[in-house]
Amino acid sequence: MTVIQCIDHRANWRLRRLSGAIVALLVLLLAACEQPDDELDQPPADPIERSAQDRFHPDTLRQGGQLVVVTRNAPTTYFIDRHGRPAGPEHDLVRDFAQAADLRVRFIRRNSVAEILRALETGDAHLAAAGLVVTEEREQRFLAGPAYQEVTQQMVCRRNGRIPGSLDDMDGVRLAVAAETSYQARLRYLRDNAHPELSWITDPQASTEALLHRVWEQQIDCTVADSTIVALNRRYLPELEVAFPLGNPEPLVWLLPEAAEPLRQALLDWHEQATAAGRIEQLLKPYYDHVDLFDYVDVARFRNRIENRLPELEPHFREAAEQHGLDWQMLAAVGYQESHWDAAAESPTGVRGIMMLTRATAEELGIGNRTDPVQSIHGGARYLADLRERLPENINEPDRTWFALAAYNIGLSHVRDARRLTLGLGRDGDSWAAVSEVFPLLAEPEYHQNLPFGYAPGNVPVQYVQRVRNYEDMLREMMEE
Known part of the structure; x- marks a missing residue:
């Protein structure tokens, strides 16, 4: 590909992203009407x-x-x-x-x-x-x-920016919080009782998420947000950093x-x-359950590869996903989890390519070259769709897709064992939330010795599904930006 072709390709990709955002907005509006x-x-x-x-x-x-x-x-x-x-x-x-x-x-x-x-x-x-x-x-x-849930208020700033070590280090820090929030009430209490020099700006219009974005864009130095909100948004804005908590969980x-x-x-x-x-x-x-896997280096690398590797692969992810009834961003997230979108990737166990297919799976799918990006993506999509199709009909979405992802990672046999064990423990075998809690028990002899397919490192597929979901969420959010 020449430099001019590469530039044209990236320009077209960004245009597709813009068009896709408009279409997505229309879809959401229509969905709201329905x-x-x-x-x-x-x-x-x-x-x-x-x-x-x-x-x-x-x-x-x-x-x-x-x-x-x-x-x-x-x-x-x-x-x-x-x-x-x-x-x-x-x-x-x-x-x-x-x-x-x-x-x-x-x-x-x-x-x-x-x-x-x-x-x-x-x-x-x-x-x-x-x-x-x-x-x-x-x-x-x-x-x-x-x-129904506990959260901790956190002082959130930006990596490589002004990050105070405590409330005693807030002099000159541009702090803003949303109006009439518990954050504003906490700051007032702290100012009136222990930190008289504490000051901040109150924004009557901005949401907490909007203020976190302003911190990321370096328009302000810090804001205050609940730990749950911070955890979700750090996946999209990896430079956000928690400076210190503002009290105990509440x-x-x-x-x-x-x-x-x-x-x-x-x-x-x-x-x-x-x-x-x-x-x-x-x-x-x-x-x-999938947001605790935050790693700054990993998220920063992911953002970089969305810009530098995804443009050439996106058309193939879209085409393969459409052919097999999958969400293309989910399929792309699987590819990233497998290989970081590296067509030449190879594991010590011999799986290769963007979708990390085994030799046996590739032969079954009729794939001649696992390192060819197009063949790998289409083969991985077909394999994932087949796994999803082979699950019992009574498993509904989105659980159905999550079970298929687990099977992509560890095999359908162990997924069936995990569902059997979950049912045997009196829980819902059609719920990924329930099965994901039971899955790690497949590594314990007292549980796996009575299962048809025996031992499995059950925590691995659980983390695999968590990571794919995390990458999918980040990809969706980052592309909407």
Whole structure:
């Protein structure tokens, strides 16, 4: 390829990315229009009468009404997934409660914490599920539901930028936080009680995610964010660095209007049952179990190879994925996990190429040259699609794809053993969240000796799936930038 061809190729690639972003936006807009009635992002026609407790009683809500939940659009709360469906930790928890209480639910989205709290006070919502903690000021205005997750507030700055060692080292640091947040309340407390020189800028419009992006772009030095938000965003913005925590872990809760005690009691009952059954942990696990693998060098290398290696490979990933009913970015993430998109890669065990196919698999797929990028990508896509097809029909997406990824890594036989063991332990063998917790037991004799295919290093496929999902999420986010 000549220099001119390479430049043209990269220009065309960026143009495709821009066109793809526009198409993706249209798809999301259409998907939003096609959401079921109880997911429409609209407030109820009439404000909720906060003074009447019966308006918040589950029995009343069942009689032709609906539970109105205010949230915000973020990866830790509520978003539309790549299939055009509502998703997110808060969304899934609320849906579980609504199902248990036999309630229809409507989500309304607001852009800031201030707007979310205002929606509760003005009667636009029965419940706020938006990654909130209880502050002294909020305790005076609202009721708090049960705690479902712990987070730690963190001072977040930028690698190679101004990184204070503690609050005593904040002189000259450009610090900004979102308005009416628990971060602002914590900073006020710290300033009034121990650090009178502490100062910051409050932004009434920006979200926490937007401020993290400003730190990454070096528009400000630092901001404050919950540990969960930081963990998710560091995958896309690897130069973000946690300087120090701003206190001990604290619980996330849902907030309700003061008149909503009947609804609060229903939430407490649901929470007790869901916790005992392990459902809350199971609902949160898909969103967070793959984010602890952050490595700055790895993420920085990944960003570099998106720019320098992916342009030539992307058309082949797209074509192969379309032919076999796969998501191309997921397929590309598999390729990166396997070889870092290196066509000449070879492991000590003899697997080769971008998709790291064995000689036997390549022969079965009719691939003559495993180091040929096009053959390798198409062969890997066909093999992965075949594994997914061979799984039982009752395994639904996205679990179906995650099981197929595990099989790509360790073989379908061991995946079947892991599902058998999971079922034998009284858990859901069709749920990747459940099976991924049981999989490591295949390395222990007391468990694997009674399984058809015996020993397997069960932690390896679990980490493999985590890494592929992590790369897929990062790729999707980085390309949207």
